[in-house]
Amino acid sequence: MIRPGQLLRLLHINWVLVRNGLDEVILATHLFRPVRFLRWLAPWHLLSRRTPRAVRIRRTLEDLGPIFVKFGQILSTRKDLLPDDIADELAKLQDRVPPFSGDLASAIIEKTHGRPVQDIFAHFDTVPLASASVAQVHAATLNSGEDVVVKVLRPGIEPVIRRDVSLLHYIAGLAERYWSEGRRLRPREVVAEFEKTLYEEMDLLREAANASQLRRNFEDSTLLHVPEVYWPYCRHNVMVMERIYGIPVSDLDALHEAGVDMKSLSERGVEIFFTQVFRHNFFHADMHPGNIFVSREGQYMAVDFGIMGTLSPVDQRYLAENFLAFFRRDYYRVAQLHVESEWVPKGTRVDEFESAIRSVCEPIFERPLKEISFGQLLLRLFQTARRFDMEIQPQLVLLQKTLLNIEGLGRQLYPDLDLWQTAKPFLERWMSEQVGARAFVGRMKRSFPEWSERLPEIPELVHRTLQQASEGKLQVQWESRELEKLRHQMQRSSQRTIYAILGSGFLISASLIYGLDGYTPAMLGGAPLLSWVFGGISALLFLAAWETD
Numbered sequence: 001m002i003r004p005g006q007l008l009r010l011l012h013i014n015w016v017l018v019r020n021g022l023d024e025v026i027l028a029t030h031l032f033r034p035v036r037f038l039r040w041l042a043p044w045h046l047l048s049r050r051t052p053r054a055v056r057i058r059r060t061l062e063d064l065g066p067i068f069v070k071f072g073q074i075l076s077t078r079k080d081l082l083p084d085d086i087a088d089e090l091a092k093l094q095d096r097v098p099p100f101s102g103d104l105a106s107a108i109i110e111k112t113h114g115r116p117v118q119d120i121f122a123h124f125d126t127v128p129l130a131s132a133s134v135a136q137v138h139a140a141t142l143n144s145g146e147d148v149v150v151k152v153l154r155p156g157i158e159p160v161i162r163r164d165v166s167l168l169h170y171i172a173g174l175a176e177r178y179w180s181e182g183r184r185l186r187p188r189e190v191v192a193e194f195e196k197t198l199y200e201e202m203d204l205l206r207e208a209a210n211a212s213q214l215r216r217n218f219e220d221s222t223l224l225h226v227p228e229v230y231w232p233y234c235r236h237n238v239m240v241m242e243r244i245y246g247i248p249v250s251d252l253d254a255l256h257e258a259g260v261d262m263k264s265l266s267e268r269g270v271e272i273f274f275t276q277v278f279r280h281n282f283f284h285a286d287m288h289p290g291n292i293f294v295s296r297e298g299q300y301m302a303v304d305f306g307i308m309g310t311l312s313p314v315d316q317r318y319l320a321e322n323f324l325a326f327f328r329r330d331y332y333r334v335a336q337l338h339v340e341s342e343w344v345p346k347g348t349r350v351d352e353f354e355s356a357i358r359s360v361c362e363p364i365f366e367r368p369l370k371e372i373s374f375g376q377l378l379l380r381l382f383q384t385a386r387r388f389d390m391e392i393q394p395q396l397v398l399l400q401k402t403l404l405n406i407e408g409l410g411r412q413l414y415p416d417l418d419l420w421q422t423a424k425p426f427l428e429r430w431m432s433e434q435v436g437a438r439a440f441v442g443r444m445k446r447s448f449p450e451w452s453e454r455l456p457e458i459p460e461l462v463h464r465t466l467q468q469a470s471e472g473k474l475q476v477q478w479e480s481r482e483l484e485k486l487r488h489q490m491q492r493s494s495q496r497t498i499y500a501i502l503g504s505g506f507l508i509s510a511s512l513i514y515g516l517d518g519y520t521p522a523m524l525g526g527a528p529l530l531s532w533v534f535g536g537i538s539a540l541l542f543l544a545a546w547e548t549d
């Protein structure tokens with residue numbers, strides 16, 4: 001049920017749609033028919049029809065505010081869902097939210113910490129360094145002298161997000177029901193995914209924890225510097241971290257001026273990506289150029305840890321094998337892996353799938369980055385996969401987005417980069433660590449601390465077990481299903497033996513009684529009655545033994 005506040009916002013959304021010449025969207029959803037009259041209030045909608053559809057969609061999202069802009073930014077990476085022209089146009093979406101006042105930021109910090117900003121920081125700059133839809137960043141200096149940045153959650157953002165996200169859910173529901181393409185595009189799932197990312201970004205303690213983990217992962221590496229988190233100052237709406245001074249990665253002139261080797265910089269970008277995804281299984285999933293800086297020594301520096309991705313070990317393994325098979329142009333293996341991992345339905349013909357993948361990939365091999373586009377490659381692969389009923393893998397979506405970011409970065413820094421040659425040795429090393437002798441040694445190394453802890457207990461354990469065995473007190477707990485079955489069989493067979501022995505006993509007794517001279521108490525058909533009874537019992541026992549199977 002839609003609430004009055006939401007209804008007003010819904011009317012506003014429709015108004016914006018009409019204004020941007022997207023009134024067909026309103027007509028497509030039958031429930032909005034009553035507001036169709038709005039189009040006559042906006043005569044310029046006819047003029048706007050001359051503007052390309054993709055531009056009209058981008059403008060609409062910008063007019064609808066930051067949550068819709070973010071939604072569009074995420075959609076722009078989903079070339080598997082959207083037509084190319086729309087995805088490319090949405091990639092141009094900019095967060096254009098005005099900053100909130102520095103005094104308001106100070107007031108929020110004071111309220112959260114329960115003491116004046118002057119007590120917390122030696123200096124707090126009320127002019128923001130940057131301002132985005134969810135948070136704003138200020139420079140400050142700690143009393144101990146370190147330069148820091150303070151990230152403050154935008155006040156009042158939570159209810160706005162809740163209202164807009166619930167509307168997006170509502171619209172997704174309508175789209176699924178009334179739009180022919182609705183089901184294929186899985187709008188509900190797309191919105192649910194977006195909602196998760198937004199709520200994760202709204203918790204700055206979570207972001208601080210992500211930053212700490214990533215910093216630890218690269219502690220001994222010269223590849224990436226991650227700012228230190230100052231935990232005592234962090235709360236759910238305030239995060240304080242080391243301020244980094246680097247050259248923005250998009251400032252190519254400054255990078256050249258500083259003498260940074262662009263080839264090695266772009267190669268190290270690829271290495272950071274593969275290290276995060278495969279070695280650490282914890283990757284920065286918001287790698288747009290605004291979040292990446294480079295030190296004068298050519299080391300990467302990252303900020304903004306709101307969105308991080310991980311993969312399950314199974315996906316990680318399949319993905320690495322897929323990449324390697326791609327790099328070796330072993331399309332049969334690629335197709336086989338897709339069937340094994342059930343990314344395509346079980347009965348898919350591997351040879352047919354192989355040939356489809358070959359026709360997509362073969363044209364792009366051995367070309368420098370400037371001539372290939374991951375976006376295009378992914379798009380063609382997705383089209384192929386759709387023909388083969390491949391399901392969209394939601395767990396791989398963040399990875400796909402990051403891959404596109406890396407491509408953009410590489411293209412900008414060093415367009416001649418040979419992506420395949422850079423990535424291949426890394427993946428080969430990783431795979432050899434996962435299988436074979438090195439993997440075995442690695443696993444032994446990992447489990448050694450546990451074993452070394454248990455080692456001193458072993459003589460005592462052996463002694464106790466032997467003693468119990470010699471005293472006949474050894475107890476074994478059956479746990480496996482097979483053992484349990486065996487136990488039942490043994491139980492039944494001993495029961496059968498008992499029935500058979502008892503049956504024989506009664507049979508022998510019956511014969512003895514029958515053969516006794518001068519036995520008179522009760523007779524039946526010329527034989528003692530007791531002999532009949534024992535014979536009967538014996539027959540029943542034999543029957544029971546036979547039935548116990």
Ligand SMILES: Nc1ncnc2c1ncn2[C@@H]1O[C@H](COP(=O)(O)OP(=O)(O)OP(=O)(O)O)[C@@H](O)[C@H]1O
Pocket residue numbers: 095129130131132133134135136137149151227241242243244245290291303304305306
């Ligand atoms: N530790 C830091 N040192 C120096 N500058 C920083 C630091 N952290 C953030 N910034 C600056 O502030 C900007 C915004 O920070 P951040 O990306 O974390 O905020 P955001 O609200 O998540 O923005 P967006 O969602 O647009 O990426 C960065 O692009 C960078 O210029």
